[in-house]
Amino acid sequence: MTIKTEIISIDSIKPQPERISKAAKFVRNGGIVVFPTETVYGIGANAFDETSCKKIFEIKGRPADNPLIVHVCSLEEASKIAHIEDKYFKKIKKIWPSPITFIAQAKAELPKSVTAGLDTVAIRMPAHPVALSLIKEARQPIAAPSANPSQKPTATTGSQCIKYFDGRVDCIIDSGSSFFGIESTIIDLRTFTLLRPGPFTPKEIENAFSMVPLVGKIASGKASAGQKVISPGTKYRHYAPETPLFMFEGAENKLTKIVESIEVPFAIIGSSEICSIADRIGCSTISMGSRKDPYNIAKNLYSSVILLDSLKVKFGIVEAFEEQGVGLAIMNRLRKASANKAFSTKRELLKLMQILNSG
Numbered sequence: 001m002t003i004k005t006e007i008i009s010i011d012s013i014k015p016q017p018e019r020i021s022k023a024a025k026f027v028r029n030g031g032i033v034v035f036p037t038e039t040v041y042g043i044g045a046n047a048f049d050e051t052s053c054k055k056i057f058e059i060k061g062r063p064a065d066n067p068l069i070v071h072v073c074s075l076e077e078a079s080k081i082a083h084i085e086d087k088y089f090k091k092i093k094k095i096w097p098s099p100i101t102f103i104a105q106a107k108a109e110l111p112k113s114v115t116a117g118l119d120t121v122a123i124r125m126p127a128h129p130v131a132l133s134l135i136k137e138a139r140q141p142i143a144a145p146s147a148n149p150s151q152k153p154t155a156t157t158g159s160q161c162i163k164y165f166d167g168r169v170d171c172i173i174d175s176g177s178s179f180f181g182i183e184s185t186i187i188d189l190r191t192f193t194l195l196r197p198g199p200f201t202p203k204e205i206e207n208a209f210s211m212v213p214l215v216g217k218i219a220s221g222k223a224s225a226g227q228k229v230i231s232p233g234t235k236y237r238h239y240a241p242e243t244p245l246f247m248f249e250g251a252e253n254k255l256t257k258i259v260e261s262i263e264v265p266f267a268i269i270g271s272s273e274i275c276s277i278a279d280r281i282g283c284s285t286i287s288m289g290s291r292k293d294p295y296n297i298a299k300n301l302y303s304s305v306i307l308l309d310s311l312k313v314k315f316g317i318v319e320a321f322e323e324q325g326v327g328l329a330i331m332n333r334l335r336k337a338s339a340n341k342a343f344s345t346k347r348e349l350l351k352l353m354q355i356l357n358s359g
């Protein structure tokens with residue numbers, strides 16, 4: 001069913017109050033609103049409205065056991081929803097708003113769909129003027145997962161949200177590009193474990209809390225299906241383009257030799273450094289920016305993956321990045337986008353291509 005979607009353009013730094021008001025009205029009236037945050041765009045509803053929150057799952061095709069993040073406009077609001085231990089309160093106060101989500105024991109009765117029936121809740125205060133004004137003006141916390149149909153690459157621009165959701169939601173706020181381009185960092189406060197790496201890096205967490213977070217296999221995107229799942233979202237295939245994607249984990253100077261005799265059309269996604277090498281062999285390339293600026297790589301990650309599908313190639317090859325700082329989050333998303341299919345030699349690449357042909 002198609003519905004009328006109100007598309008509202010709002011300045012990302014100085015949101016126009018009357019436009020925020022219009023969008024917030026949709027939230028208050030039980031509508032679904034796509035809105036920008038500093039990480040990625042979210043598809044949101046009043047967190048206390050079960051019917052509306054359920055609609056988010058339907059629209060996204062999201063599995064019911066994958067809970068939503070509740071977006072708040074203050075730590076005080078968060079502590080009405082979640083039990084935040086005193087030892088963390090002041091520390092979170094210092095760093096919020098920022099691209100970090102906390103999992104804590106749920107306090108208030110939230111709809112089952114928001115928490116997926118867990119006794120914990122994910123809470124976050126976004127550092128984006130539009131998101132914050134929207135939550136304030138809605139006078140309710142907003143439950144929102146990332147704005148993408150389930151499994152598809154996340155939308156990081158208003159125009160991508162319009163492509164995904166025009167005619168399916170009540171309102172889309174277009175504020176151009178998100179600032180970081182990848183989803184928030186998630187920390188489980190009960191065990192101080194990093195469940196999902198994001199723009200807020202392990203080092204920054206350590207500095208803010210004077211505690212080193214536990215970083216397990218889940219954080220790298222390598223956790224296998226059989227492992228115990230703490231954050232339900234981590235078990236699903238994610239962020240994947242239609243075009244198969246393989247990750248190149250070998251030495252950069254070997255890449256041209258490995259791919260030069262491949263006859264089917266393919267594309268290389270990676271840093272400007274690797275793309276300039278690949279350009280010499282004449283294959284399609286998608287540059288995410290210089291390796292020297294990993295935040296820029298993160299910002300361009302999803303739009304690059306989305307661009308791959310428009311090239312109509314048989315497969316894409318994506319460069320592996322150093323798993324340091326924000327690089328941990330970049331690799332987590334790329335491993336999922338490539339369904340953990342990696343190669344470092346020609347033989348391994350040929351094997352992946354063979355599987356592709358036989359499938």
Ligand code: AMP
Nearest residue numbers: 067068120121122145146230231232233
């Ligand atoms: P998204 O906004 O689409 O990135 O999805 C929200 C993410 O938060 C998913 O990975 C969820 O699994 C995770 N999440 C939400 N609530 C909880 C919770 N109570 N415990 C663990 N992870 C959660």
Ligand code: MG
Nearest residue numbers: 145146147154
């Ligand atoms: Mg998501």
